[in-house]
Amino acid sequence: MPRFFAAAVRTSWRAVTAVLLVATLLPALAAESNLQQSPRTTVSLVSDHAAVSPGQTLRIGLRQRLAPHWHTYWKNPGDAGSPPNIAFTLPQGATVGAIDWPGPDRFIIGPVASYGYENEIVFPMRLTVPQDARPGSQLVIESSGDWVVCEKECIPEEGKFRLSLPVEASPRPAAAEIRAAFSIADARRPQAAPWKASLAAGGSGLQLLVKGEGITSQSVRSALFFPERWGLIDHVAPQSLEVGQGELSMKLQKAQGYAPGPAKGLLAITDGGGRKRWFALELAPATASAGELAAADAKPASLPLWQMAVFAFIGGLILNLMPCVFPVLAIKATAFAGMSGSDRREVRLSAVFYTLGVLAAFMALAIGLLAVRAGGGAVGWGFQFQSPLFVASMCWLMLAIGLNLSGVFEVGSSLAGTGQQLAERKGHAGSFFTGLLAVVVATPCTAPFMGAAIGSALVAPAYVSLVVFAMMGLGLALPFLLLGLFPAVARRLPRPGMWMVTLRQAMAFPMYATAAWLLWVLAQQAGEAGLRTALAGAVLVGLVGWLVGLGQQGVKKPWWPRGFAVLGMAGLFGLMAVLHTTEPVAPSSQQATNAEPYSAERLASLRAAGKPVFVNMTAAWCITCLVNERTTLSTAAVQQAMQAQEVVYMKGDWTNRDPAITAFLQSFQRDGLPFYAFYPPGKEAVVLPPVLTQAIVTEAIEQ
Structure with a gap:
């Protein structure tokens, strides 16, 4: 009997111990959902409270425990990967907030950099319990999520979770293991930065400047910037750091899809004691001097000056054969035909003035591009065609040239007649203007070799840009210049006669075609409203051309066509003002069905x-x-x-x-x-x- 009682006591004690152990473990079990497991991760939904009370706000989180060398992602994953997503099914009256993202680390694998977390991380969110939740009931939280984990390869994973929390009169915290998991995220919680921060852009570089108290070489041993949105910086590029008293500066590299504007991000700072903290920055756009961005613009012009000049010259030469130059070929052909019967000196002067016009236009474009770049703007070759006002003005100019070639009016003719000396000046001015127009019309497109030359020139010193653009202009003007300097070809043309009048009139139709094309371009840019304005301007151009022609034909009262022509020109300037304020529309004709x-x-x-x-x-x-x-x-x-x-x-x-x-x-x-x-x-x-x-x-x- 004593043995029997002893055995019974031992059995009872084991049962009581088991019950107590289960009772001890239940709070921990209640604070974590079912597990989703793979060879790479163990994922669950956790709560920092094992029991909740009505109206309470607590934290829940997606907990990820990762195998060695595997990592998951921050909200901006960097060059690869995807941030975790989670959706909830909650009881009525319960709400859950967005993920309070912990500060990430950077992982570089070859040419790719990613932002995320290794080992273990919790993505915390705020949950509010319904006010009418009854003690004794269960708060059931159901969710589904997906995430990506990477080592050398990236694996997408997903799972569904069910977390049931008892509702009690007083909340009860989770077990130490769950609280420790949340403490990992808490240690990475970004702090509001007590400093002023700005981001300045220039060339291919960016300068992050942070100013404020507490910044010293001891408090900042190293730093790394994590942009909140993709496309701001090159994630894998080095981030150089300079620290002064009350100021730190970082040189960053622009991303391929960089767009200027305000930005946000985290600045991870490691102090002299090895402690790492993340600070949330709101970066105001700023302008940095060339000296400040010299290091950020570490990539110099990719080509030496002589090679840029050669490429520019070849590109300008090839530009004569590009479709973009077709509209001005008619003017070149008319000018070339005009050499028939002229003496050698006049032919050479015509070619020289044409070349000067081309060079002047290229210099003006170079100076304009450099000025806009210096002011912090972002423009490119052919940028003027992005303006509806410029496109409409070019359309009207092409129409006016066509009317001139058709004989509706003559450019430069005086009503009272002029002498031979003025006529000669008119011819050279016409050649100069033809050169200007050739460049303006050619700029919508680039030719082979031009792209590398222009791109390198615009990030090089100003004198380099001017040399490159001048060589490009010389290449464009060379064929016509050679015809002028060696006029044997021109002398083989038929003698002056009616064929020149016929050719001139025929060359008007390419001008009309160009005007029609520019109208179509304007319709893509400014929509129906811009098209109406441009068509009204075209009517006025035709009216002004006809009135000028009447005045040149020697009417008895020349004042009235002149007066109405002036009114027509005033109307054109009014339409230009309207186009200047026209808002651009999204082009609809460029998107192919499979693009x-x-x-x-x-x-x-x-x-x-x-x-x-x-x-x-x-x-x-x-x-x-x-x-x-x-x-x-x-x-x-x-x-x-x-x-x-x-x-x-x-x-x-x-x-x-x-x-x-x-x-x-x-x-x-x-x-x-x-x-x-x-x-x-x-x-x-x-x-x-x-x-x-x-x-x-x-x-x-x-x-």
């Missing part, structure tokens, strides 16, 4: 997923772009090649100003259109030439 609109974020996600991408940067005012699309990109051979290789076709429309496209072009040191880049899976972009053929595109895709 995605360009987005820097979308491009990055496709590249991270290993998808091949073909990027086409185009504009309605770029004739070469339109020719390439019609003759190459829209053909069955190219489309089939893209489909066979599962290439994603992206299209950026630069008809109106778009900072994202400007930044994309500048990341390749390009400032003009057309521009084509093909991204093979896992490799850097391959830049294609501005004049495409089916063979060029299909070979790039298939290789």
